[in-house]
Amino acid sequence: MNLEGQTYDSLTANFGWRVPARYNIGVDVCDKWADGSGRLALIYEDPDGHATRYTFDELKTLSDRFANALQACGAQRGDRIGIFLSQSIETAIAHLAAYKAGMVAVPLFALFGIDAIEHRLGDSGAVALITDHAGVQKIDEIRAALPELRNVFSVDLDQHHGDAPAPVRSFWEALKRASAEFTPVDTSADDPAVIIYTSGTTGKPKGALHGHRVLPGHLPGVEISQQGFPAHATLMWTPADWAWIGGLFDVLLPSWHHGVAVLARRFAKFDGQAAFDLMARHAVSHTFLPPTALKMMRGVERPERWNLALRSVASGGESLGEELIGWGRKALGVTINEFYGQTECNVVVSSCAALFEPRFGAIGRAVPGHQVEIIDAHGNELPPGAIGDIAVAAPDPVMFLGYWRNEPATRGKFRGKFLLTGDLGTRDAEGFIRFVGRGDDVITSAGYRIGPASIEDSLLRHPAVSMAAVIGAPDAERTEIVMAFVVLNPGFVGDEALVREIQQHVKTRLAAHEYPREIRFVDSLPLTATGKVIRKALRAELAQDAGRPAEKKPEHQ
Secondary structure: OOOOOOOOOHHHOOOOOOOOOOHHHHHHHHHOOOOOOOEEEEEOOOOOOOOOEEEEHHHHHHHHHHHHHHHHHOOOOOOOOOOOOOEEHHHHHHHHHHHOOEEEEEOOOOOOOOHHHOOOOOHOOOEEEEEOHHHHHHHHHHHHOOOOEEEEEOOOOOOOOOOOOOEEHHHHHHHOOOOOOOOOOEEEOEEEEEEOOOOOOOOOOOOOEEEEHHHHHOOOOHHHHHHOOOOOOOOOOOOOOOHHHHHHHHHHHHHHHHOOOEEEOOOOOHHHHHHHHHHHHHOOOOEOHHHHHHHHHOOOOOOOOOOOOOOEEEOOOOOOOHHHHHHHHHHHHOOOEEEEEEEOEEEEEEEOOOOOOOOOOOEEEEEOOEEEEEEEEOOOOOOOOOEEEEEOOOOOOOOOOOOOOOOOHHHHHHEEEEEEEEEEEEEEEOOEEEEEEEEEOOEOOOOEEEEEHHHHHHOOOOEEEEEEEEEEEOOOOOOEEEEEEEEOOOOOOOOHHHHHHHHHHHHHHHHOOOOOOOOEOOOEEEEEEEEEEEEHHHHHHHHHHHHHOOOOOOOOO
């Protein structure tokens, strides 16, 4: 998007969607650049710091081969393909192959435990999975519960001994044996392309099904939040995993749509100094850094030590605040642009320093092409200053097709023509939107949006736990931490040893970022007449203990 000579108002007034009727993500982001020119697509840096470069020409050949390998194992158009890996060349190949074969990618966070994987693979009905040795070990425990999962490909299976006996096959051996000749499936923009599971704020995580149009739908938001991307862009990086919509559709795929190379390097544990070093060594020009990453980088002394090449930094997931934006200008040399969205409808609000100064306390203005309103309980648009639901008008290319196999939940996401974000906010006369609070119980911790339901379910699987309720407790570094209130079964003692045991139980069965960092043992939980936990009462109790006013947060009983 060219911002030269433009204003926010002129961009908004002159914007028009140009989404082709026939469109395929894989062809768009890879094949169109594979013209024999050797254009750089990906730099993969392994944990030892060794970097390998891949061109679009190579990516096309590799993804065509794997598309053939998927078809050879019986996967067909419309089938779901699980991708249980972190940032890597194999992750990229699997996504491209699935899209070009008309299949549906199901990205899975590499740190998920067996409960989280079992639900997502079982709910999606995935027929194939691409993972590594650690993933295979987890799958081994739940394979019997996944009858539709017919093929598991391991990227690090010993290739010197050929394919392992079923049910695990070598990813690279299967790819090498397949033909490099492949004709991409002719897909429409509305054909299913990817299922990304939500954080499970109400009930179990739901699969947000997106069509191929979701990538064109993301482009205006990415281009605005990245200062007129791809202007001045040479290399894009994010520490956010590609299993999340932020890593996949805010970084990897939009960059490749524009022919911009991506750096793949995800730290096992984020380190601010290592992030500075990585961006300097590779001359990263554009990046998406979640707020928690920025906060950790802010603690690094003398950031001027690194000669950064940054032209743009975008961030989203939590409010940044004046101090963090000021630090970014000094340490990173750019004004950090904050954006807002969610898995079902992403990057619909953004700041853009090239167009207007950030307004502290606001999350930005509606991205050109998206109609974002503040509405009341009846779906009516509210005037400036009034508090209501932040909502996005349909139709919209970035909006999901619906929740996978869950029509009631899909209907519940809408109020008239508006998709409800579940968040409350206000808008001023100039269109700046302010986030007021959450309309559900989502926990925002270290950039992750975490729902309590899956954690509570995991807690209840521990033999010591009779009842459990999970809320977010305020935390200076992470915004919130996961906190659990636990009622014990008879015969168990709520000591520090049990706390550690329960924490490890959740950490290994769900994910490392979802375990309760604080556990409070209680005799009972506050319940409604229908037996639902009143989390508002728990938050009030926590606030009272801390000697601060209780957070005003709507409760859906």
